[in-house]
Every structure is written in C-alpha cells, then in structure tokens.
Amino acid sequence: MKKILILTCCLAFLSQSCQDVLKEEIVSGITPAYYETAGGFEDAVKATYQPLRTWYGTQRGFTLTVFGTDTYTRGADGGYKFVNDYTPNLNSGVDYFRDLWNDFYRAINTANTVIDRAPAASIAEDIKAIRVAEAKFLRAHYYFILVQTFGPVHLTLEETTKIETTASRTPVKEVYDAIVKDLEDAIAALPATQANYGRATKPAAEHMLAKVLLTRAGQPTAAKPDDYQRAADLAKKVISDYNFKLLPNFADVFNQARQEHEEVVWSVQYTSDLITNGDGNSGHLYFIMEYDAGHKGTMRDVANGRPFKRFKPTMYTLDLFDRTKDSRYNGSFKQVFYANNPATLAPGMKIGDTAIWVAPTNISAEFKAKKNYRIIDRAEVFSSGNYRYFPTLSKFLDPLRPSVQDERGSRDYMVARLGETYLIAAEALLKAGKPDEAVTYINTLRRRAALPGKEKEMEITAADLNMDFILDERGRELLGEMDRWFDLVRTGTLLERVKKYNPEAAPNIQPYHVLRPIPSDQIDRSGGLQVFAQNNGY
The missing domain is CATH 1.25.40.390 (Serine Threonine Protein Phosphatase 5, Tetratricopeptide repeat)
Structure with a gap:
C-alpha cells in the first residue's frame, strides 16, 4: 500500500x-x-x-x-x-x-x-x-x-x-x-x-x-x-x-x-x-541504558543506538512478566550487548562475544567472577543512585538510522494496534458486567504472548479478572507505547499506583496532578x- x-x-x-x-x-x-x-x-x-x-x-x-x-x-x-x-x-x-x-x-x-x-x-x-x-x-x-x-x-x-x-x-x-x-x-x-x-x-x-x-x-x-x-x-x-x-x-x-x-x-x-x-521518530533514544562507556568491549554504534537513558523501568515493570511462560519480557527488552570495540576487549573476549548482560534476577558473586563480561543484575539495577543501567526497551530501536549520532528515526509510530483493541474490548466488557466474555479477549492476547507450549498456562479465569489485572496486562502488552499516564488517569489509579511503584515520584504526587497545567x-x-x-x- x-x-x-x-x-x-x-x-x-x-x-x-x-x-x-x-x-x-x-x-x-x-x-x-x-x-x-x-x-x-x-x-x-x-x-x-x-x-x-x-x-x-x-x-x-x-x-x-x-x-x-x-x-x-x-x-x-x-x-x-x-x-x-x-x-x-x-x-x-x-x-x-x-x-x-x-x-x-x-x-x-x-x-x-x-x-x-x-x-x-x-x-x-x-x-x-x-x-x-x-x-x-x-x-x-x-x-x-x-x-x-x-x-x-x-x-x-x-x-x-x-x-x-x-x-x-x-x-x-x-x-x-x-x-x-x-x-x-x-x-x-x-x-x-x-x-x-x-x-x-x-x-x-x-x-x-x-x-x-x-x-x-x-x-x-x-x-x-x-x-x-x-x-x-x-x-x-x-x-x-x-x-x-x-x-x-x-x-x-x-x-x-x-x-x-x-x-x-x-x-x-x-x-x-x-x-x-x-x-x-526519536523514540529510539530515550529507553536505552548506558552501554557505551565504562564497559569492556563496547562502544556506541548504530545497531545498539544512541543512549539518552531518559526513562528507567520501575521494579513493578520488571516484576510484571512471568518469564517462564510469557514471551513479552524478551520481546520487549534488549538484555545483551555484544562486544564491538576491539580497543577495549576484556581478556579472552572477541568481537561478537557477550560484553554486557542485564540479568533479570540477582546473580551470585561467584558466577560473576567466572565471566569476562559485565553482569548487571537486579540488585545493581535497583541499587541506590543507579540511573544508568537497566533493561533497554527494544520496541523503538532504529538500526536503520544513517549514522551513529543521527536522532531522526524512520520507524512508523503505531497509534492503534489490534493488541490494544483486544484490551479495550476486555475492559469495556468487564465494566459492562460481562466478565465471562471479557476474559475471552484477555486470553486470546495472552495465548499469543505465550512461550511455545505454555499457551494453556497463560490463560486466566473470569474470577481472576479485575481492573488491576487489566492494568497489569496493558503494562505487559503496551509498555512504553504512550498510553500509561492516560490509562492511570482514566482508571482513577494514578496516585495509588505512582505512590506504590514509583519511589522518585511518590513523595510529591498530589490529587491535582491528574490534569496538567x-x-x-x-x-x-x-x-x-x-x-x-x-x-x-x-
């Protein structure tokens, strides 16, 4: 077309x-x-x-x-x-x-x-x-x-x-x-x-x-x-x-x-x-961790992106995904950076080897000591004062930019996609008092997200379905896609969820913040x- x-x-x-x-x-x-x-x-x-x-x-x-x-x-x-x-x-x-x-x-x-x-x-x-x-x-x-x-x-x-x-x-x-x-x-x-x-x-x-x-x-x-x-x-x-x-x-x-x-x-x-x-489309800039400085074997390149490191996922976000059956964690986050800088390779490291692994869990000191690459585990991601290292949202990365420093991405921006249409149907049906019908739309979306062989395990029942679950599911499916502030305001949960899950924002947010000035x-x-x-x- x-x-x-x-x-x-x-x-x-x-x-x-x-x-x-x-x-x-x-x-x-x-x-x-x-x-x-x-x-x-x-x-x-x-x-x-x-x-x-x-x-x-x-x-x-x-x-x-x-x-x-x-x-x-x-x-x-x-x-x-x-x-x-x-x-x-x-x-x-x-x-x-x-x-x-x-x-x-x-x-x-x-x-x-x-x-x-x-x-x-x-x-x-x-x-x-x-x-x-x-x-x-x-x-x-x-x-x-x-x-x-x-x-x-x-x-x-x-x-x-x-x-x-x-x-x-x-x-x-x-x-x-x-x-x-x-x-x-x-x-x-x-x-x-x-x-x-x-x-x-x-x-x-x-x-x-x-x-x-x-x-x-x-x-x-x-x-x-x-x-x-x-x-x-x-x-x-x-x-x-x-x-x-x-x-x-x-x-x-x-x-x-x-x-x-x-x-x-x-x-x-x-x-x-x-x-x-x-x-x-400059969305490729804002969700990338600092991979290009302070690490062995890495430097900034077009494929990995220019890391503005503006937005860091909260602990709530990383806990949303059951990685044993839900493909959307790996489908949403870039967790490995490979060696691309011959001038700073660690001993035993070759170009193309793992240089940085952002692990989804805590990793023992003994395991880290055996590796010649940098392991940033969960404890480090959420350690006091760390705003540079975190899983990188991969949805908006743009390796087709003409140069390393170029900010002008060429991705189209999906404003409406069918995954959200399913979520709208489910939420509207739940609010209309039809949870049995609502859950069919949630389960269709969750089966698509399942790891191979885990489709049945991803299904939920109508008894499991409530607005907290729908907000969690919107988080898993639509993470970073310019909906979240509107979602929380629409559902009357902005203050509650920000206070609970965003420690930097929690002390200051007030009821009037549901509108902008x-x-x-x-x-x-x-x-x-x-x-x-x-x-x-x-």
Whole structure:
C-alpha cells in the first residue's frame, strides 16, 4: 500500500498528488481561493496530519505519557525529571505543555478549514466526503489528547479567519460530545482501507471511538449509560469485521523491516528520506541504558543506538512478566550487548562475544567472577543512585538510522494496534458486567504472548479478572507505547499506583496532578485567570 507522507508545514500546503513518496511543491502567497481547488483542498487535508509528528515518537510525547507513572521513572539524563517527580517545576510555564497546546490547536484549525471549505472545493463528491471524514477523525484525535491532558479546553469547530483575543474553557461533557460526533461522522464516511497507507480508515475511527467511550465512561459529568457497551461493540467490530489479526510472535509486532503488518490499525508515518522526515521518530533514544562507556568491549554504534537513558523501568515493570511462560519480557527488552570495540576487549573476549548482560534476577558473586563480561543484575539495577543501567526497551530501536549520532528515526509510530483493541474490548466488557466474555479477549492476547507450549498456562479465569489485572496486562502488552499516564488517569489509579511503584515520584504526587497545567501564555492571551482559569493546584 502507498504511504501518505505527512507534510512539514500546516500553512504551506505542498504537493498536488499522492505518489509513493509525495513530492514537495512549495506554495507561497496562498489565498482563500486556493482551498477551493482540488489540489489546495487535498493539501489542506494532508497538512492536518502533520502535527501528529509533534507528538508521536517525540521526547515531548513520551515524557508526558510514560514518565511519572508506575511503569517508568527517571533515568540518568534529561532536563524534564520534574515531570516524573511532580515537583513545583511541573508548572504552566513548561514548554512541553505550551507547545502541545499550540501545535494541536493549529492542527484543529487546519481541520476546521478543511471542513468549512469543503462545500466550495472543486473535487469529486465521493472523495470530498472521505477527506472531510479524515479531517473530523483528526480533529477528534487532537481534542481527545487535549481534554485528557488539560480537562476543560476551548472548543472551536469553525475555521479561524481573523485574530481572536477571547477564549473559554468548555465543559468536559461538551468536548467529549463533539469528539464522539466527529468520530461517528467519520465512521459513516470512511472506507475500510485507503490507497495511501496512513490515512484514516473506518476501523481506525472505530478503534478510537471505542477508546474515547471507554474514557468518557469514567467521567461523571460526561458519561452516558451505554458508553461501556458501545466501546465493547466497536472494539469487537474492529477485531472481527476486517482483515486485522494478531501476529503469532509478539516481538514481530515491532520488526522495523515489516511495519505495515496485519496488527496495525493505524499508524503515524515517518520515512527514511531525510529531506521530508523532519525530526523523525526519536523514540529510539530515550529507553536505552548506558552501554557505551565504562564497559569492556563496547562502544556506541548504530545497531545498539544512541543512549539518552531518559526513562528507567520501575521494579513493578520488571516484576510484571512471568518469564517462564510469557514471551513479552524478551520481546520487549534488549538484555545483551555484544562486544564491538576491539580497543577495549576484556581478556579472552572477541568481537561478537557477550560484553554486557542485564540479568533479570540477582546473580551470585561467584558466577560473576567466572565471566569476562559485565553482569548487571537486579540488585545493581535497583541499587541506590543507579540511573544508568537497566533493561533497554527494544520496541523503538532504529538500526536503520544513517549514522551513529543521527536522532531522526524512520520507524512508523503505531497509534492503534489490534493488541490494544483486544484490551479495550476486555475492559469495556468487564465494566459492562460481562466478565465471562471479557476474559475471552484477555486470553486470546495472552495465548499469543505465550512461550511455545505454555499457551494453556497463560490463560486466566473470569474470577481472576479485575481492573488491576487489566492494568497489569496493558503494562505487559503496551509498555512504553504512550498510553500509561492516560490509562492511570482514566482508571482513577494514578496516585495509588505512582505512590506504590514509583519511589522518585511518590513523595510529591498530589490529587491535582491528574490534569496538567494550562499553559501560561494561553491564559495571558485570553485575558488572564479571571477569564481562562488555571487547573487547581497550579
């Protein structure tokens, strides 16, 4: 399938046609009439996708969704440790909150432009309906992240054509109602597949609406009685009505050589073309331990990655996996680094031999003394002051980068994959009072994760199923995949689980941390706190 290349500028709409790689054609002096041409309208739709790249696969996106949860705490490096630690530096002046707000509202206005200008656009009506549905899908997606992050936000569903100096915080119920309406409209008009891989589709919208309803159901002021059942029905439809399937091997889900596989419901596109890839998918940087200094036989290389060591797994995370029957520990973590530096080899070590082993258990001193390679065992991983050495999350590693220091990865970012669809179905069914049906979806996912011959042992019963188990299972399946902070907020467990499992964050986290601070510049340009109130606690 052909990819839609997400363009690098929301305002300068670029190429006029969809090729395997869309060619940029810089357009200057855009007038309103341009949007009414077929090419201008198509470019506006393409530009609505671009801001996804400011969030998915970026340090900003990972920091605001992975950090400060039960699964990940701070590593050695990075300037945003306060996001994990919930210190007073987590405030309305942080650029990540400001940039998220600004980028997504620009995206929303681009989507509004597409929707408002569609009636006058000179394009075939059947194609126009699909493109408008894509814009509604994307607008819903941007608002969904904003409302989960900030609570009541300004809701605008019309194109901004002049300077506006007023804004207000729309109640959460109205924001969710708008999101649901957009997704319902998108589902009605989108096809099951698109010629350009990466465009929104009907199953992608159904998956997203299921997740939205699952989230809205936990909002007392916004929930509707049938939200859980509707979420379950939509997730079941995605699983059964299309050509998606779980890959037999969990690790294959993240095989960079075959990214467009049967488990991907929808992904954000990146490319190996450095001219059009922008900053790229930089997820490969943040979860790697320091393997390239202080060890015999190792040096930094493209295959092993550039170790920013931002995010360190918690003890809870490493205890999630029963390694005797669950393949997802080995499928998620890189535990061995091989000798690649002839200048620093240990005695008896050759290039390609084990240089570092990050052991999942404690290893005796006697065993370590017999080996010429470095063994970092569980005791060292969780020793006081160690933020450099830990199992490396392998899901986002990118050995296809052009050079050792290059940060611009080319992996697509899977926003929706079938593994999560199964988890959404299970959670919604459990909440709808149907644990016997819910457990069938959990067990299908767990059988896929089983080591050969261990499928039956991985199954659970309905009596075993509760929200703690589902959160644990989401941790095992979706570790690091930019869901965890939202999961804990959605289920009302952020404070409890952070206090229990994240020792660096536990002393400071407060109830008000279930929302992020409204950016100060948004408050200032809207007339101050009397007009655009700050979230409690900030």
